[in-house]
Amino acid sequence: MPLAPEQRATLSPSVRASILQLANCYLLLSMCSTAVLRSTREECVVRRFLLALLLGDVGHVYLTYVAVGADYFFSPSQWNLLAHGNLTFTIFLFLSRSIYLLGWGGNPRSQGPIRAKSD
Secondary structure, three states, rough: OOOOOHHHOOOHHHHHHHHHHOOOOHHHHHHHHHHHHHOOOOOOHHHHHHHHHHHHHHHHHHHHHHOOHHHHHHHHHHOOHHHHHHHOOOOOOOHHHHHHHHHOOOOOOOOOOOOOOOO
């Protein structure tokens, strides 16, 4: 939802720059994801890539928790659209990646949960 001109004026230049840089990071991440996932058929590459993204999801949600505090974090009814887009979508992606990495609902030949490699 675009900001109205009067709302845009209330954002400091550093906040606007941070938001735009975050959007650029999301764009870069989506391009990398598309490139990796469309260029390989090796399940181990996909699983490792998704594991890295899953760890990023955990870090993203945790750092949001640290930034906004427990009272706001655990009160979704108080969240604005930005918070919902930030947290709800990230949690959805975390759950989707977890389900895939646990081997649920996917290819029956899947490797199952990720385990440490044995020699």
